[in-house]
Amino acid sequence: MTGSAILVVDDEPDIRTLVQEILEDEGYEVETASTLEEARVFTQDRTPALVLLDIWMPDGDGISLLKEWKAGGTLAFPVVIMSGHGSVETAVEATRLGAYDFLEKPLSLAKLILTVSRALEADRLARENLGLRQQLERSAYPEGESRVMQDLRAQVRRIAQHDTWVLVSGEAGTGKQTFARYLHSQSNRSARPFVEVAVASLAPDESAVELLGQEQGDRVRQGLLERAHGGILFLDEVADMDLQVQGRLLNALEQRSITRVGGSEPVAVDVRVVAATQRDLEELVREDAFREDLYYRLSVVPLKIPPLREHLEDVPVLVDHFVASLHEREGLPLRRFTSDAIQRLRHHDWPGNVRELRSVVQRLLILGSGDDVSGSEVEFALSGRGLRGTSETVGPISTDLPLREAREEFERGYLLQQLERAEGNMTRLAERVGLERTHLYRKLKALGIEPRKSRSDN
Structure with missing residues (x-):
């Protein structure tokens, strides 16, 4: 056996x-x-x-x-x-x-x-x-040969040599987690863990156990902070963190030790915090929706990730990267994007940024046929998404797809459309689709959707 x-x-x-x-x-x-x-x-x-x-x-x-x-x-x-x-x-x-x-x-x-x-x-x-994890670390490289990306990678390498906290900001889909992982790979903590925390899923009444761990008799459960010891704790969309959870986290990090729930002995924790946000934390502080002391700790070293529309010259490099990685990881066919196809991609405004580009490339590899991707295929993929109009339908799903992939394609389109109608507000979205908010958040993450949250969504 x-x-x-x-x-x-x-x-x-x-x-x-x-x-x-x-x-x-x-x-x-x-x-x-x-x-x-x-x-x-x-x-x-x-x-x-x-x-x-x-x-x-x-x-x-x-x-x-x-x-x-x-x-x-x-x-x-x-x-x-x-x-x-x-x-x-x-x-x-x-x-x-x-x-x-x-x-x-x-x-x-x-x-x-x-x-x-x-x-x-x-x-x-x-x-x-x-x-x-090793595969993720190999791919934790922000692709792009534009001056913008070269300067940004150089900035990350400089930041990585110091142990200060970092606040990564940018629109949804710009690659904030990729830059966080790149920083980890370039730091003296690269051999230690990179622990990602989806902070919106940390409910106040459960966060103590999730963050600090638990002792029950002879059973010990390590929390997120203990698991990240020696490495980096990545707070994804930190603006969504409950105020009570913010206080609990900040207290543990400043004391550099924790006591597990049900335990009595302190456990040392040494972590570097890298947080990501697509929202204005300074404004949230003024609205008393985010702790001022945590904001100042996070914003010592800010790192701003530009939207894809500001470095469209990187589209060809990104397309080649996505084709190769999707072929290697998902077994999708290798298809060559013609110059006409690349030009069409370069003239798109990419509201969903790099993540949207990857999704379009993935769709073209799955649904297309032949060795080459034409400009007309790209035009169809971009105009036929059915996500930005007023139509009540999600859009056609290929009957050539396996059931699981077809279902995921439908769910992705449906939730993106509903998210647009809810104007990025997660509370309204949960009500529209009839899902509990934590489950909805996990569903969006599983489908590769990062919600564009409105300021009123607290």
Whole structure:
């Protein structure tokens, strides 16, 4: 069932044998060790799929070995601690060092099997996420060869060398997150996490757990601040953050430590904050809709991202980039945009900026045929969106698309049209489409739509 063995480390022969037999019956390959030294030698020779580690051993304690395994940075394999003499303090310490879970003896066989399964699945997902993160980091480069973009990238590289907070502003779809990731990649925190926070989804009554984490018995849940320790905390559309959440976040960041909900011991957090907004925070401060102290902390280093209409000479470079990335990531066909097609794209005003350009390129690769994209195809794609007129219809959906893609295409068009009619107001939009606001926000993000919020939408 696994590519490598589960290692059971325990000095009691009966427990080693029992756990081994149970896990082998579940289809796992299992090896055992009766001392910490045997476990140490095993992990030097090969990487286990998972380690079940007893704390009290004849040649030391399992927490010390866990510290050794963690010394190189992150654990190379998931670890589940077992002990008949455990305490909350021991469980918290083990979790802080990266252990996946803590099992008390006598072992519950059902819980053992479930914990092993979940630990292996969590490790698999973490490795997949790491691969995706590395892919994102490779693509975190603001494309464009215009003087505007060259100067902006140079400015970001200079800012990255200092550890001040940064406020990235610009219209929806200009690439604020891309610039934030580029700043991360150029900073001395590049090897540490980049944690994105969709602040509009942080409800005041849930934000403490989301930001600070939680301790419940021997279970520890890390919050966003702890996960971002050593790296960058990216606050996406920070203007949407509730005032109560703003205060809680600012207090934790200024103290440089947090106490998890249900916990008693402070946990150090060291994060650099990069925030993005398409709204005027200074005006929101005057309207008492945004904390003044947080605004001044964020605006120490402002970074303004220009709309695409101010550097239309970058359209050909961006088109080539999107064609290549969509081919690599989504398997879309490679199509060449003719000079007529490029000219038509360069003469569009792009109210949705770079994100809108990517969407149009994606649509042309999906729905078009032939090796070349013509100017007439571009004209049809731009004029046939059905998003800016008064028509009650969303527009035609190709019946050649798979059901999932056709549904997403319809939902995207429908929500964009409704968003336009709601004048960017998320409250009115939620009422129009009959969705709870948090769910609506997540739906928009999943479809690649960044709402143009009005000033009255608080």
